[in-house]
Amino acid sequence: MLRAQHDGSVTDVFDESARRVRLLSGFTAEPSRARTISRAIGVGRLVIGSTLLLAPVLSVRMLGTDSATAKRMSFLARTTAARDIGIGLGTLLGGGDRERALWLGVGAAADAADAVVIAAAMRQGTTRGALAVGIVAGAAAVAAAGFWAALGLRRRD
Numbered sequence: 001m002l003r004a005q006h007d008g009s010v011t012d013v014f015d016e017s018a019r020r021v022r023l024l025s026g027f028t029a030e031p032s033r034a035r036t037i038s039r040a041i042g043v044g045r046l047v048i049g050s051t052l053l054l055a056p057v058l059s060v061r062m063l064g065t066d067s068a069t070a071k072r073m074s075f076l077a078r079t080t081a082a083r084d085i086g087i088g089l090g091t092l093l094g095g096g097d098r099e100r101a102l103w104l105g106v107g108a109a110a111d112a113a114d115a116v117v118i119a120a121a122m123r124q125g126t127t128r129g130a131l132a133v134g135i136v137a138g139a140a141a142v143a144a145a146g147f148w149a150a151l152g153l154r155r156r157d
Contacts, residue, residue: 031097042088045107112139
């Protein structure tokens with residue numbers, strides 16, 4: 001909970017919150033940079049989604065699973081492919097900055113969830129290896145970039 005530095009009145013709490021929001025808004029992407037990041041993430045989603053769709057077993061093997069497990073789990077790669085292709089198209093074809101920001105936020109949430117789930121699977125020994133670590137780090141980084149760009153697209157000067 002935010003604490004006001006003055007007498008604690010509602011007005012003081014509001015003023016302090018507004019000051020912090022202004023301070024944090026300096027860390028968002030400029031709209032032109034956010035649009036560039038948005039396009040890159042959208043294209044990346046289409047490429048990754050297409051790869052997952054065309055080579056689902058190989059995609060699951062990249063997480064350090066054995067061939068039999070990868071074959072059994074290939075349907076999950078296809079569902080992830082459909083998700084990423086859909087989010088990628090929405091990100092690229094969104095009608096304006098606010099709509100693209102929404103798609104970026106949805107994609108960032110999905111990427112953050114992917115990072116957490118794959119990291120948990122690594123901890124349990126279900127997935128392993130340097131590639132799996134890289135996938136977790138990549139998903140977390142793209143989630144952060146997506147949220148950052150989404151905030152930049154929603155920014156009002």
